Amino acid sequence: MxxxxxxxxxxxxxxxxxxxxxxxxxxxxxxxxxxxxxxxxxxxxxxxxxxxxxxxxxxxxxxxxxxxxxxxxxxxxxxxxxxxxxxxxxxxxxxxxxxxxxxxxxxxxxxxxxxxxxxxxxxxxxxxxxxxxxxxxxxxxxxxxxLLPLVLEELDDIRWKVGGATLSVRTMIEGALTAGIVLLLALWISAAIESRLLRSATGGQLSLRKAASNAVRALLVFVGLLVALSAVGIDLTALSVLGGAIGVGIGFGLQKLAASYVSGFVMLAERSVRIGDNVRVDDFEGRITDINARYTVVRSLGGREAIIPNEMFISNRIENLSLADPRILQSTVVSVGYDSDVELVMSLLAEAALSQDRVLRDPAPGVNLTNFGADGLEFTLNYWMTDPENGQQNLRSRINLVILQLLRGHGIEIPYPQRVIHTRVQASHAGQDGLEGKRP
Structure with a gap:
């Protein structure tokens, strides 16, 4: 039945x-x-x-x-x-x-x-x-x-009066649970939107979508807080005057914080600084790994990470090494003896640079005789690269090793520093000075 x-x-x-x-x-x-x-x-x-x-x-x-x-x-x-x-x-x-x-x-x-x-x-x-x-x-x-109905009834009996409203432990608990659920759903929706927007975005498109996801998350959390306050039983209209006064005080006290938040959205909107760019900020050079609403994370080649407020990217001078062109110029200086074959040295230096796959072929490496030094002829080798995130010193080190190997293989001298010291001593006869000798 x-x-x-x-x-x-x-x-x-x-x-x-x-x-x-x-x-x-x-x-x-x-x-x-x-x-x-x-x-x-x-x-x-x-x-x-x-x-x-x-x-x-x-x-x-x-x-x-x-x-x-x-x-x-x-x-x-x-x-x-x-x-x-x-x-x-x-x-x-x-x-x-x-x-x-x-x-x-x-x-x-x-x-x-x-x-x-x-x-x-x-x-x-x-x-x-x-x-x-x-x-x-x-x-x-x-x-x-x-036992749940009995527990709720007991909690509902514990009441106190706040102004014109009467609150109870049950109301507070139910309001807190409602607030938690609303905020959890808001975070879930914002996370789903962010994952959807950033799934296949790169470059400037990634920055715009990151700005949109941050704005959606802030809006959803704000709406969730309003719903949570309403669920607790707080009249939102009563908070208008108090909220205005608090807002003015917070505005004066948190100018830097507000400036960083606004700067973050400006950066992402105008795309002057993007995720993946190589920048130099306040003598700190690295690659931007993340742009949040308040700060930007810059990771150096040595693994250190700097947390930089977004306001610095708007108000200070920032060097963006890959804004319009991702290529970066590197150089190394080599000294050879004065009796060396200049044309051979220049060709060997260019060959050493082209031996590395990370060196660009267009534009090709350039070699210049830049100085007549005290010890020898100084040549400067310039070459371009596009992946500084993979290291810069390691590429220069490999090229220097190849240069050293090629110069030694062709019998080209890398001169040692030479100095001539003149010493003046007092002569043995009274009132007579003389030059005793020169020591190389």
Whole structure:
């Protein structure tokens, strides 16, 4: 005989549930639950294969099939559908535990994946993940045991009055949960939009899309905060006057911070500085690896990273080594003896530069006789490169080694520094000075 009314996955009578868990029908529920697991795994595998191999930061899939958000969501939907069907003909016991557990798993997985994608390698993410897990499991236990309504009633009785509004512990907790869910969804949507926009963007297009993703994230978080304040019970119209006064004070106190935020959007919009450019800022040279709303990360060839406020890129003089042309000129100076064959030396220096694949052929390396030095003839070898992020000193070192090998192979002298020292001594006869000697 079919039951009337929608069943609820909650244990209302512990003795009846214990009796139901020992019935043969529990085996049918376990079999149905295993079928749901297999179907969920298969459906997620098909969707994953149809959409291509997702990256490691995918919220829906993650690195594997079961560690994303889609698998627990699909499993929860299939399990609840099976629960609704079996509850019409069988005394359900297993699903009254399985459904709340799957709900908790889905909530935990959603919160963890969104936080991992939005805040990459942030130290506080682990604490937030642990807090979400404990909260989800405690709520699940209270829901299954039927104690949740009683706990909420007790919390609702703890009230206090703030101005014209009356608040309670239950209202504060529900508002905090609502705020957390709204902010989590806002971060999820912004992360999905950012991943979509930056998937195949490069160069200037990457900067524009990064600016759009930052603006969307700021807007969504702002809207989420407004919704969270409304959920707590705070009247937003009452904050208009106070918000204006606070805004003026914050505006004067945080001028540098505001300037950095505005400068970040200006940089990304006008594309004067782009991700991947090689720049020199305040005697620090490196490659831009990321442009955030407030600061820009510049990584030097030695591995050091500088966090530079965006205001410096707008108000100070910045050298962009790859704005219009990614080529960079390098040079090395070589001295040879005065009796050397000048034409042979120049050809050997050009040959040494062209021996390296990273040296551009167009424009070709140039060799110039730049100085008649005290010890020999000084030649300057100039050559161009386009990949300074792979190192500059290592390329100059390889070229210098080839130059040394070629000059020695052709018997061309690299002179040592020569100095002549004159010494004046006092003569032995009174009133007579003389030059005793010269020492090379």
């Amino acid at each position: 079919a039951r009337v009314g929608a069943p609820t996955p909650r244990i209302e009578d512990i003795d009846a549930w214990l009796a139901g868990i020992t019935q043969p029908s529990a085996l049918a529920e376990l079999a149905a639950l295993l079928v749901c697991v297999g179907l969920a795994w298969g459906l997620v595998w098909l969707v994953r294969r149809a959409s291509g191999l997702p990256n490691e930061r995918s919220i829906w899939f993650g690195r594997q099939i079961i560690d994303g958000v889609m698998f627990p969501m699909v499993l929860l939907a299939l399990a609840y559908l099976s629960f609704m069907l079996l509850a019409r003909w069988l005394p359900v016991a297993v699903f009254k535990i399985a459904i709340p557990v799957l709900v908790a798993l889905a909530v935990i997985r959603l919160g963890v994946k969104v936080l991992q994608v939005v805040f990459v390698n942030a130290p506080f993410v682990r604490s937030l993940e642990r807090s979400i897990s404990w909260l989800a499991w405690v709520a699940m236990v209270l829901w299954v045991s039927g």
